Amino acid sequence: MTDTSQQEEISEAQQCGMRYAVRSACWGALPQVLVKNSSIIVIFAALIGASEMVSVFSTALLDLSLCLLMLPFAALSNRIGVKFQIIVAVFVGVLALLLTAASPWMGAAAGGVMLGGLVVFAVATSAYTAAWFPLLERVVPPGERGLFFGRMRFAWQSVAMVFIFASGWFVGHHATVRRLQLIIVVAALVSLGRALYIARIHLGPVTPCSMNLRAALRDALQNRALTSFGVYLFFLYGAANATIPVVFVFASNQLRLADSLVVALSAITMVGLIIGFVVGGRLVHRYGVKGVLLGAHVGFGLLNLLLLAVRAEDGLSIAFLGVILILYGMLLACASIAVSSELLALASPANKAVSIAFGYTLYAAGLGGSRALASLVLGSGILAEHWQMGSIVFTRYHTLFLVAGGGVFLSMALLVLVPAVTRQVERLPAG
Numbered sequence: 001m002t003d004t005s006q007q008e009e010i011s012e013a014q015q016c017g018m019r020y021a022v023r024s025a026c027w028g029a030l031p032q033v034l035v036k037n038s039s040i041i042v043i044f045a046a047l048i049g050a051s052e053m054v055s056v057f058s059t060a061l062l063d064l065s066l067c068l069l070m071l072p073f074a075a076l077s078n079r080i081g082v083k084f085q086i087i088v089a090v091f092v093g094v095l096a097l098l099l100t101a102a103s104p105w106m107g108a109a110a111g112g113v114m115l116g117g118l119v120v121f122a123v124a125t126s127a128y129t130a131a132w133f134p135l136l137e138r139v140v141p142p143g144e145r146g147l148f149f150g151r152m153r154f155a156w157q158s159v160a161m162v163f164i165f166a167s168g169w170f171v172g173h174h175a176t177v178r179r180l181q182l183i184i185v186v187a188a189l190v191s192l193g194r195a196l197y198i199a200r201i202h203l204g205p206v207t208p209c210s211m212n213l214r215a216a217l218r219d220a221l222q223n224r225a226l227t228s229f230g231v232y233l234f235f236l237y238g239a240a241n242a243t244i245p246v247v248f249v250f251a252s253n254q255l256r257l258a259d260s261l262v263v264a265l266s267a268i269t270m271v272g273l274i275i276g277f278v279v280g281g282r283l284v285h286r287y288g289v290k291g292v293l294l295g296a297h298v299g300f301g302l303l304n305l306l307l308l309a310v311r312a313e314d315g316l317s318i319a320f321l322g323v324i325l326i327l328y329g330m331l332l333a334c335a336s337i338a339v340s341s342e343l344l345a346l347a348s349p350a351n352k353a354v355s356i357a358f359g360y361t362l363y364a365a366g367l368g369g370s371r372a373l374a375s376l377v378l379g380s381g382i383l384a385e386h387w388q389m390g391s392i393v394f395t396r397y398h399t400l401f402l403v404a405g406g407g408v409f410l411s412m413a414l415l416v417l418v419p420a421v422t423r424q425v426e427r428l429p430a431g
Contacts, residue, residue: 018148021136021152022151033163043171043180043252043259050115062122065125076130083201089124096124100117137347149341233362234363236408254397261318272330280337281337292335296338305405308394377400383396387399
């Protein structure tokens with residue numbers, strides 16, 4: 001066989017692997033979106049008697065688990081294989097969600113059982129994610145990554161958006177526990193498709209091997225570009241990532257919107273995510289990571305401050321809130337494509353799995369820490385229910401939006417740590 005034919009065969013295998021990766025993402029995305037970025041779990045927690053703090057904290061579990069477990073699971077995937085780890089994680093995640101759906105039947109322990117199920121699901125998601133990026137690194141050519149992440153995330157967000165819109169219709173004006181249980185069960189069972197398509201991706205023969213996690217972590221820490229980028233992500237998302245779940249609680253508890261409308265707002269957020277994934281890959285391709293991150297950074301700050309203007313349940317305020325959520329979703333999507341592309345680019349070639357996991361750990365610490373802190377602040381009652389600035393009355397939710405906006409702008413000082421900002425960034429090759 002000639003070198004040319006070998007190259008064609010490799011290219012064909014990569015194209016097939018990318019198609020299966022996209023399909024697996026579409027099948028498997030529903031539970032993650034349900035837990036992290038929709039209002040379904042927030043409403044479900046409230047209906048079974050969980051506190052406002054638990055409602056917001058439940059949306060932080062995935063990222064907190066990623067922060068704590070990405071590194072050990074990366075080392076484990078190097079030993080047992082990325083495909084095997086993903087498949088096992090999918091089945092454990094399904095069982096955990098079924099336990100979450102069954103929590104209302106546990107009487108006084110319902111809230112604890114729900115959190116327990118979501119914690120196990122978060123751990124399973126960490127195992128999946130730790131193996132997912134090394135798998136993609138072997139399947140997706142470097143020049144395709146920005147465009148691939150855009151296409152893939154557009155596909156699974158589209159599927160998730162349809163599911164959430166349908167869920168909002170199914171929930172009706174006032175949600176019931178039984179209907180929300182059914183939504184969670186359907187999402188769990190559908191996610192089994194992720195394991196089916198991952199099993200069909202051909203990675204070639206790989207010899208599982210042990211890894212000295214301490215040595216691998218030391219190598220990742222010595223990668224100054226990767227460490228600097230991770231520190232920047234921690235502070236940026238520590239300020240910006242709690243906004244969406246706080247908006248859902250604000251809409252439900254302060255604005256007193258119907259449950260179906262709150263679910264619709266989460267679907268509207270996904271519309272923004274989809275638009276962002278459509279254009280995000282092209283923006284990274286055209287302007288580089290630097291341009292996309294700068295734009296997203298400023299946007300996060302401005303949108304948090306614009307939320308201070310939302311204070312009534314009239315149609316105009318709700319429409320304005322919807323526009324803000326669409327724009328916030330767009331920025332989150334565009335920034336995530338830039339982050340994924342940069343993490344893959346900065347990871348040490350000889351230590352891909354742990355390097356990527358290390359960078360993602362700092363990223364996830366900001367994502368999850370932001371929501372965990374917001375939940376603790378809301379639950380502690382330390383914020384005044386109402387306060388005034390001149391003739392304008394603010395609620396405790398507005399206080400959180402104000403702090404988030406200020407924190408985003410303060411974290412701009414850390415842009416000097418971002419390699420893409422401090423060096424010349426070349427455009428990604430066309431796919």
